[in-house]
Amino acid sequence: MSTEVRDEDENAAELKIGEEFLKSKCLMNCEIARILDHKYDQLQQMSDDATNQISQVFEKSMQYVKRCSRYKNPDAVRQVREVLSRYKLAEFELCVLGNLCPETVEEAIAIVPSIKSKGRKLEDDAIEKMLHDLSLIKKFE
Amino acid sequence: MFFHITLERNMQLHPRHFxxxxxxxxxxxxxxxxxxxxxxxxxxxxxxxxxxxxxKGLIREGTGFVTFPVKYQAVVFRPFKGEILEAVVTMVNKMGFFAEAGPVQIFVSNHLIPDDMEFQSGDMPNYTTSDGSVKIQKDSEVRLKIIGTRVDATEIFCIGTIKDDFLGVINDPGATA
Known part of the structure; x- marks a missing residue:
């Protein structure tokens, strides 16, 4: 299993999360909240005794994403992804930024160090513009 | 972090379902x-x-069960070392505190809590700065960094830290905001 990342080599700060996860779609908490809500409704329609089918993992995830989502409005969620995807970020970086909504450039670099790693051309100005766009979405939500 | 990934599994089905x-x-x-x-x-x-x-299903000799390879998409939650995320504090004691981020439990030892925060016992145990401005107690939301993961057969357990820039309490349930 060559694609598997051993625990010792794994480091999200350097974007070492394994090829499999790098290639996969990464989702922000607010997006997960919508998916799980939809699934929850489906489960309830399917049977009256929905509580039996809902796993603890599902329930905890749902509570968590509802509590830790920055954007509630579906349109805002879409806009966040659209804005962030203009900046050539990896999926993982995009979602960390979308989840945590940093306010300053230093904060953004601290939570996603990989955006400043070598070979990347994201200047501070660009990061600042990105954060500004994000805060606008939040303001007009 | 949550991912949407494609997974594979071999499913065995009893012939009565055919x-x-x-x-x-x-x-x-x-x-x-x-x-x-x-x-x-x-x-x-x-x-x-x-x-x-x-x-295509494959009949298993002797049992009559058929194995089907199934490709499916799923939402998974996978914590990574070095990842920064928000978590909700579930328990505080003198060793540190436990927090939950979705299905995963994260322990933050008192060595990885900033030195200016002291443990206060009582019916609502908490970690507080000397001036009382920042408090970590049950139900607080904290931003933390995962520094280690331990994988069990049925669980992933994480060790986190809040001793770094831009980490720590996000909101304080006790405060009147």
Missing amino acids: GPHLRDKLVAKLMKDVEGTCSGRHGFVVAITGVEDIG
């Missing part, structure tokens, strides 16, 4: 077997969102 509803049976069994489980490689399987492909 018939017009074979696919439905297979999907229902897949959900029952997989949702809520956890593996070290893919993390916690939160929900199956779709079945991509069901391959």
